[in-house]
Amino acid sequence: MINHSNTISTSERSNNERQYAAIYASRRRHMVITFSLGLIILFYYIFFFYFNGLTPEQMFQGLDKLGQYFARMFIWRNVSQWPFGYYFTQIAVTLGIVFAGTFTATLLALPLSFLASRRVMNTFILASISVVIRRLFDIMRGIDMAIWGMIFIRAVGMGPLAGVMAIFIQDTGLLGKLYAESHDAVDKRPSRGLSALGANHLQKHRFGIFTQSFPQFLALTLYQIESNTRSAAVLGFVGAGGIGLVYAENMRLWNWDVVMFITLVLVLLVMIMDKASELLRKKYIIGEDIPLFNQPIQHIEK
Amino acid sequence: MQSEKLLSIVNLDKSYGNHHPVIKKLSMDLYAGELVAIIGRSGAGKSTLLHMINGTISTTGGDIIAFPDSDTPQKAHLLKGKALRHWRSQCGMIFQDFCLVPRLDVITNVLLGRLSDTGTLRSLFKFFPKKDVERAIELLEWTGLINQALQRAENLSGGQSQRVAIARALMQTPRILLADEPVASLDPKNTHRVMEALQEISAQNIAVMVNLHSIEQVKQYCSRVVGIASGEIIYNGSPDGLTEDIQQRIYANPAS
Numbered sequence: 001m002i003n004h005s006n007t008i009s010t011s012e013r014s015n016n017e018r019q020y021a022a023i024y025a026s027r028r029r030h031m032v033i034t035f036s037l038g039l040i041i042l043f044y045y046i047f048f049f050y051f052n053g054l055t056p057e058q059m060f061q062g063l064d065k066l067g068q069y070f071a072r073m074f075i076w077r078n079v080s081q082w083p084f085g086y087y088f089t090q091i092a093v094t095l096g097i098v099f100a101g102t103f104t105a106t107l108l109a110l111p112l113s114f115l116a117s118r119r120v121m122n123t124f125i126l127a128s129i130s131v132v133i134r135r136l137f138d139i140m141r142g143i144d145m146a147i148w149g150m151i152f153i154r155a156v157g158m159g160p161l162a163g164v165m166a167i168f169i170q171d172t173g174l175l176g177k178l179y180a181e182s183h184d185a186v187d188k189r190p191s192r193g194l195s196a197l198g199a200n201h202l203q204k205h206r207f208g209i210f211t212q213s214f215p216q217f218l219a220l221t222l223y224q225i226e227s228n229t230r231s232a233a234v235l236g237f238v239g240a241g242g243i244g245l246v247y248a249e250n251m252r253l254w255n256w257d258v259v260m261f262i263t264l265v266l267v268l269l270v271m272i273m274d275k276a277s278e279l280l281r282k283k284y285i286i287g288e289d290i291p292l293f294n295q296p297i298q299h300i301e302k
Numbered sequence: 303m304q305s306e307k308l309l310s311i312v313n314l315d316k317s318y319g320n321h322h323p324v325i326k327k328l329s330m331d332l333y334a335g336e337l338v339a340i341i342g343r344s345g346a347g348k349s350t351l352l353h354m355i356n357g358t359i360s361t362t363g364g365d366i367i368a369f370p371d372s373d374t375p376q377k378a379h380l381l382k383g384k385a386l387r388h389w390r391s392q393c394g395m396i397f398q399d400f401c402l403v404p405r406l407d408v409i410t411n412v413l414l415g416r417l418s419d420t421g422t423l424r425s426l427f428k429f430f431p432k433k434d435v436e437r438a439i440e441l442l443e444w445t446g447l448i449n450q451a452l453q454r455a456e457n458l459s460g461g462q463s464q465r466v467a468i469a470r471a472l473m474q475t476p477r478i479l480l481a482d483e484p485v486a487s488l489d490p491k492n493t494h495r496v497m498e499a500l501q502e503i504s505a506q507n508i509a510v511m512v513n514l515h516s517i518e519q520v521k522q523y524c525s526r527v528v529g530i531a532s533g534e535i536i537y538n539g540s541p542d543g544l545t546e547d548i549q550q551r552i553y554a555n556p557a558s
Contacts, residue, residue, distance in 0.1 A: 016448055020439060023451050024435070034429075
């Protein structure tokens with residue numbers, strides 16, 4: 001565009017040359033990293049299939065069998081004799097487990113998430129506490145819900161209580177971590193404004209951080225309830241109560257039609273929950289416009 | 303012979319719903335190499351006008367004719383899809399609040415100006431041709447931001463951000479540059495640098511159209527000024543002809 005080269009000094013020119021070199025190096029690095037990542041992903045797949053001795057035939061035969069099971073799912077026999085009361089009670093028990101577990105986890109995870117947030121815990125001592133809390137979350141989250149279920153069955157016996165505790169422990173770890181991340185990601189300016197007007201730490205975190213991360217908080221919690229409804233079926237497999245037991249029994253007895261029926265009911269439930277959470281999200285996350293600017297403009301200008 | 307006419311606006315109308323019309327039967331032309339200021343009070347329709355030219359706001363009547371002197375004049379307000387994107391790439395836009403991508407580094411922000419001329423797959427991986435990178439470096443050097451090239455855009459000051467936005471717009475090699483209150487949030491020194499940059503750009507045979515709030519800036523930098531009140535042109539001519547009386551009419555309260 002405009003050439004300044006005859007007006008700038010030698011030192012400035014050498015500085016610019018260093019800059020060009022840095023810019024080109026940065027672009028080269030970007031290229032190299034992108035292509036290397038692509039290659040690594042490709043090699044990983046090749047290695048995975050080769051190492052585990054997987055063959056295409058295995059996959060095709062599997063698909064064939066899956067097709068047979070799938071066909072059975074659509075032929076429903078003796079529907080009038082199915083114990084619907086039992087099925088629906090177990091579904092209700094599952095929902096009960098999910099709500100109790102997730103709700104309790106939310107109550108504990110929220111305060112803990114502030115203690116885990118790097119934004120909140122910003123001095124050396126506080127930061128070390130937050131590290132401990134975060135490692136605690138890791139442990140809670142690092143063990144799968146079904147494994148927690150098996151552990152709690154040994155402790156409190158078979159049944160829904162083990163299920164609730166399994167969901168509670170796993171979700172406290174998961175939600176605590178995700179809440180803390182959403183606290184860390186909010187805009188810093190509101191907090192700066194609040195400290196400038198003399199708010200104390202708790203007040204600052206309440207309005208500078210939590211008011212802003214609230215939509216994230218709500219969205220994560222609602223999603224987790226929905227997700228747990230799906231995965232709670234596995235808890236029943238290990239004996240921690242709920243619909244999973246019905247699943248396990250009927251798969252063993254080759255009653256694929258019953259499996260299909262329960263699956264459909266669960267999918268329907270998840271859809272209803274999704275709709276409900278959408279309504280909540282609309283109300284609390286998006287917010288409604290206040291019709292301030294609908295008044296005629298002349299009126300304001302006078 | 304006058305320089306090439308790049309844009310011709312004929313009887314342009316705009317109204318939102320059943321509210322008062324924002325622009326009424328507005329007609330004006332834009333020539334290569336001009337630096338045209340658009341002035342008027344808030345709500346006079348200045349921003350709406352620029353956005354309609356760029357096609358980000360629809361028109362309700364009249365014509366916006368792109369390149370009327372060329373062999374292929376186009377009705378810019380009717381363009382859609384690929385043709386609209388091509389028109390937008392020829393008609394750069396800069397904003398009061400810069401509209402950079404905060405988490406991208408400065409040089410990549412500038413390179414984004416080439417998006418409409420870069421293959422989609424390439425661009426998604428941020429691979430830009432070497433000649434584009436060279437051009438971006440040149441522009442950053444011209445705007446005095448070469449040392450910030452690898453910084454994230456979110457770390458720049460307002461004046462720096464606006465200069466990056468200008469570099470990004472020039473990266474498009476536009477024929478027309480629309481600037482929507484580019485200096486409204488800048489201090490006097492940065493205002494001077496940005497306005498000077500716009501002047502240099504117009505000297506490259508690009509038509510620059512800029513919304514301004516200060517008569518001083520208009521007189522200091524612009525070659526022509528268009529005064530709008532309530533969506534109508536009150537004055538269209540040299541900044542020297544902008545008398546007290548005309549200013550009074552441009553900035554008059556429409557309710558009184």
